[in-house]
Amino acid sequence: xxxxxxxxxxxxxxxxxxxxxxxxxxxxxxxxxxxxxxxxxxxxxxxxxxxxxxxxxxxxxxxxxxxxxxxxxxxxxxxxxxxxxxxxxxxxxxxxxxxxxxxxxxxxxxxxxxxxxxxxxxxxxxxxxxxxxxxxxxxxxxxxxxxxxxxxxxxxxxxxxxxxxxxxxxxxxxxxxxxxxxxxxxxxxxxxxxxxxxxxxxxxxxxxxxxxxxxxxxxxxxxxxxxxxxxxxxxxxx
Numbered sequence: 001x002x003x004x005x006x007x008x009x010x011x012x013x014x015x016x017x018x019x020x021x022x023x024x025x026x027x028x029x030x031x032x033x034x035x036x037x038x039x040x041x042x043x044x045x046x047x048x049x050x051x052x053x054x055x056x057x058x059x060x061x062x063x064x065x066x067x068x069x070x071x072x073x074x075x076x077x078x079x080x081x082x083x084x085x086x087x088x089x090x091x092x093x094x095x096x097x098x099x100x101x102x103x104x105x106x107x108x109x110x111x112x113x114x115x116x117x118x119x120x121x122x123x124x125x126x127x128x129x130x131x132x133x134x135x136x137x138x139x140x141x142x143x144x145x146x147x148x149x150x151x152x153x154x155x156x157x158x159x160x161x162x163x164x165x166x167x168x169x170x171x172x173x174x175x176x177x178x179x180x181x182x183x184x185x186x187x188x189x190x191x192x193x194x195x196x197x198x199x200x201x202x203x204x205x206x207x208x209x210x211x212x213x214x215x216x217x218x219x220x221x222x223x224x225x226x227x228x229x230x231x232x233x234x235x236x237x238x
Contacts, residue, residue, distance in 0.1 A: 005047050010057065012050050014043065022046070024053055031061030075121035081108050083132070085184035092121070101128045126159070129181040133157045133188070137176065140192045147215065150199040164226065165191040167198035174198075183226060190222035 003014045012033045023036040037046050050057075073079060079090045088108035095111060101124065102109045112121060134157055145151055153172040160166070160177040164187075167174045174195040180188045193216050201208040212219045 003043065005043065005050065007047075007050055007054055007057075010054075010061075014046055016041070022049055024050070024057075026057055026060035031057075031065055033057055033061075073122070075110070075118050075125065081125070082182040083108070083129075084181065085187075099124050101125065126178060130157050130178045132181040133176055133178060136181075136185070136188060137192060140189055141196075144193055144196055144215075148196050148200065150196055152196070152199070165195045167195040167202075169199050169202045172199060186222055187226040190216065190219055190226070193219070 005012050005014060010033060012035055015034065015036045016039045017036050019036060019038055022038070022041070025034045025036075026032070027034065033050075035046060035050060037049075073081070075090065075092070077090060077092055081088050081090055083103060088103060088106055090108050090110060092110045092112065094114045094116070096113060097111065099113065099116070100109075100111045102111075110121065110125065112124065116124075137155055137157075141152060141155070151172065152174055155173065156175045157178055158175060159179070160175065164177045164180060165175060174192070176188070176191060176195075180191060194212070197208060197211045197215070201211060216222075
């Protein structure tokens with residue numbers, strides 16, 4: 001069951017669950033706020049917690065509302081698409097051959113069967129982006145794992161709405177956002193290193209920052225570049 005509390009002009013959805021800790025989330029694109037809390041916690045206690053986080057909530061909302069978003073894509077000729085930070089103009093051709101995608105100079109050639117609709121074209125392109133990440137990650141792991149003295153059991157590539165990557169330090173797995181294939185290659189490397197460091201330090205504490213500073217001195221620059229770039233336009237349900 002979802003209830004709601006008001007903090008001035010900010011509405012906060014509250015969900016009571018069988019969990020141990022309170023979780024506060026601010027969702028794009030508009031900054032929708034949601035708190036998941038243990039069932040035993042009173043609404044007054046949750047309100048006090050929310051008030052204590054009010055400055056952070058407002059900062060996150062401002063950041064999300066100012067973030068540039070991609071224009072909708074129709075997957076038609078002369079539409080702009082990006083691969084590793086470079087802009088390509090889409091050229092769509094229809095033929096009775098297996099679908100394929102090829103980069104040629106400044107063009108992205110999408111070959112599809114006659115009558116392939118927009119959703120299928122989108123799915124083909126997303127699968128292609130996923131494969132670009134799957135191909136790019138193993139050499140990065142080969143480079144960075146020995147430097148950190150860690151080993152990833154498995155990595156996954158998937159669409160992620162709110163994160164560029166994530167790490168399960170207990171299972172020793174990492175997840176990477178398919179959208180990284182659109183961004184400069186240095187951004188993917190930064191995210192891979194970021195998640196590998198989480199195998200040593202699960203939180204973003206001083207030790208995590210010190211490790212990142214030592215291993216990748218320009219990591220904060222890469223983070224800024226990534227966060228300035230347009231993000232995917234998503235449909236959200238809360």
